[in-house]
Amino acid sequence: MNHKNAITMTMLSVIAVFAIASFVGFKIVDTDAATMAVQPEKFVFVEKVSTTALFEFKDGTESMPIQQFTQTSGFGSKSSHSRQTPTFTLEKIVGSTPYLYAAADEAYANVSGEYPTKDFTVTVFEAAGGDVYRSFEYKNCLVTNYVVATRSDNEEGYTGKGFAVVDQFTFECRGYEPHNPMMDKMNIVETAKTISSSDLNKKNQWREQFIPKTP
Structure with missing residues (x-):
């Protein structure tokens, strides 16, 4: 040879x-960790899994910690050919989120018709630290309900535990896509x-x- x-x-x-x-x-190839919003120190989340919401409006974006996130519809079938309209609720501490507040105010002022903050995108992350376990992407959204409420642990709000003033939002969207980042890493x-x-x-x-x- x-x-x-x-x-x-x-x-x-x-x-x-x-x-x-x-x-x-x-x-398994490492991916860049998503930036999670910092929760208030007094709030305790099991296994340190908490919620962050990223809002993308025409004029800017806002990322914020969320204390309560509930999917209310969108998974089930409305008919044999279509899904339910995706809706969900978020609750957060009142804070510096001017774009989101503008979306709520303009939705109230314009019951029907177009306005600048309509049709925004919301991505909800469920994560512990930088490890994202689940995320949900909602597109073409609008605010359908908004109230401010004060939460307390019964009378203990007056005796040491304090009060929490919160925003409560309900959203309706025309697009919904769930993501499974951990499985995506395994499939690379x-x-x-x-x-x-x-x-x-x-x-x-x-x-x-x-x-x-x-x-």
Whole structure:
């Protein structure tokens, strides 16, 4: 067997090994962690899983911690050919969210018709730290109800635990898409970077150690 044939056999063996490895296995590739909003220190969440909502309006975006998130419809079927209208509720501490407040105010002032903050997108993240376990993307949304309420633990609000002044929103959307980031990571397969057998005769594809040295 001459030197060039030996090189060819070696390269074919390497290609075969990489092909088998890429066929029978996979590697989970890390993705950038989503930025989660910081919850107030006094609030306790089981397993540290909390909710963050990202609102995308025509004029800007807002991200905020959410204390209560409930999906009220959208999963079930309205008929044999369509799903229910996606709706959900959010509750958060009253705070600096001017775009969201504008969306609520303009929805109240314009019962029917168009207004600047209509048809926004909301992405709700369920995460612990930077690990997102579930996310839900709602599109073409509007505010259908908004109230401010004060919460307390019965009379203990007066005796030490305090009060929480909260925003309560109800949303209706025309688009809904659930996401499963953990499964997405598991399904990512890293393919091997190999040279095809048709390229073996092209010396510019060979690594330096495989190029025959001229005497």
